[in-house]
Amino acid sequence: MLPYQEQFIEFALKSGVLRFGEFTLKSGRIxxxxxxxxxxxxxxxxxxxxxFFATSVEHSAIEFDVLFGPAYKGITLACATAxxxxxxxxxxxxxxxxxxxxxxxxxxxxxxxxPLAGSIAIIDDVITAGTAIRESFEIIDAANAKASAxxxxxxxxxxxxxxxxxxxxxxxxxxxxxxxxPVVAIATMNNLIDYLKKQDDQSxxxxxxxxxxxxxxx
Numbered sequence: 001m002l003p004y005q006e007q008f009i010e011f012a013l014k015s016g017v018l019r020f021g022e023f024t025l026k027s028g029r030i031x032x033x034x035x036x037x038x039x040x041x042x043x044x045x046x047x048x049x050x051x052f053f054a055t056s057v058e059h060s061a062i063e064f065d066v067l068f069g070p071a072y073k074g075i076t077l078a079c080a081t082a083x084x085x086x087x088x089x090x091x092x093x094x095x096x097x098x099x100x101x102x103x104x105x106x107x108x109x110x111x112x113x114x115p116l117a118g119s120i121a122i123i124d125d126v127i128t129a130g131t132a133i134r135e136s137f138e139i140i141d142a143a144n145a146k147a148s149a150x151x152x153x154x155x156x157x158x159x160x161x162x163x164x165x166x167x168x169x170x171x172x173x174x175x176x177x178x179x180x181x182p183v184v185a186i187a188t189m190n191n192l193i194d195y196l197k198k199q200d201d202q203s204x205x206x207x208x209x210x211x212x213x214x215x216x217x218x
Contacts, residue, residue, distance in 0.1 A: 001191045001194045001195070002059070004052060004055045004056070004059070004186075005186065005187045005191050006191075006195060007052070008052045008186050008187050009187055009191060009192060009195045010195075011048060011049075011052070012035070012187075015039060015040060015045050016039050017035060017036055017037060017039045017040060018033065018034070018035050018192075019033065019034050020032060020033050020196075020202070020205040020208075020209075021033070021034070021205075022208075026128070027161050029161075029216065031212065032205060032208035032209050032211075032212050033192060033205075033209065035126065035153075035154050035156075037049070037073065037077075037125040037126075037153055038073070046076065046080055047080070047084075049080070049153075050077070050080035050081045050083065050084040051084045051087075051088070052186050053077065053080075053081040053084065053123070053151065053153070053186060054081055054084035054085045054087075054088050055088070055186075056151065056184060056185070056186040057081065057085060057121075057151055057184075058085070058088065058089065060149070060151075060182070060184045062121065062148065062149045062182065062184070063119065063148070064118075064119045064120060064121035064148050064149060065094070065117065065118035065119045065120065066093075066094045066095065066096055066114050066115075066116060066117065066118065066119075066120050066121070066145070067081060067082050067093055067094070067095040067096075067120075067121050067123055068095070068096050068097065068098075068116065068120050068121065068122050068123070068136060068139075068140065069095065069096075069097040069122075069123050069124070070097070070098060070122065070124055070132045070133070070135060070136045070139075071097060071098050071099060071100050072100070073124060073125050074097060074122070074123055074124045074125075074132070074136075075097040077123045077124065077125065078095040078096070078097050078113075078123050079095055079097075081093075081095075081123055081151075082094070082095040094113070094114030095113050095114060096111055096112065096113035096114045096115070096116055097111075097112055097113055098110050098111055098112070098136075098139055099111075099112065110139075111139070111143075115143070116139070116140055116143035116145040117143070117144075117145055118145060118146070119145070119146055119147075119148040120140050120145050120146065120147050120148060121147075121148055121149045121150070121151060122136045122140075122147060122149070122150045122151070123150075123151045123152075124150070124151075124152060124153075125152065125153045125154070126152055126153060126154050126155075126156065127150070127152060127155075127171045127172050127175060127183070128171060129160075129171060130171045130172075130174060130175050133150060133175055134175075137179060147179065147181055148181060149181055149182050149183070149184060150175065150181065150182070150183040150184070151183075151184050151185075152172075152183060152184070152185040152186070153185065153186050153187070154185055154186065154187055154188070154189075155170075155172055155183070155185035155187075155188040155189065156170070156188075156189050157170060157172075157188050157189040157190060157213075157217055157218050158170055158189065158212075158213075158216040158217055158218060159216055159217070159218055160174065166216060169218065170218045172185075173218065189209075189213060189217065190213075192209060193206065193209050193210065193213065196209060
């Protein structure tokens with residue numbers, strides 16, 4: 001685990017975005033942790049979050065021309081991360097996002113921001129079923145651009161689910177295989193487990209995380 005990943009986990013815990021306990025996911029699984037970036041709801045926390053995203057993007061060394069954020073959470077992430085990258089490196093990174101509903105007045109259309117041209121990196125918080133990411137690929141293809149990477153806040157590193165049964169791959173692996181591009185996360189479930197191993201008073205949460213990874217992990 002890299003230093004910025006450990007710092008991100010500590011920041012997410014302090015902000016209440018990451019919690020350990022017992023949580024029922026939309027899939028019906030009982031998860032020993034919960035991660036909700038919607039709780040980065042102030043200027044200070046969003047600024048720090050975007051800096052972690054920018055560090056992850058820089059560390060990946062992946063080149064791209066435009067940062068695209070799918071509605072809705074991707075909108076603020078694309079904007080804030082482009083600002084953080086500019087602040088960190090001095091490099092101007094164009095960004096764009098989509099509307100859920102097309103406008104028939106003003107500039108019209110469903111896209112806002114920089115034109116989608118060249119190599120496009122998609123940014124979002126997590127991939128659960130991959131629906132938003134696949135919609136993003138359709139938008140990028142329609143603009144005659146090419147998706148080059150996906151940047152996420154967290155990779156849960158767990159098998160997907162189909163017809164109530166676990167699949168052999170995760171939603172992220174399915175995206176990587178289907179589209180042939182890398183998916184890079186600030187932190188992963190393995191990072192969370194490594195973090196808990198370093199804590200003296202988290203043995204109960206660690207045991208539950210290890211059991212969850214054993215049952216659902218990839």
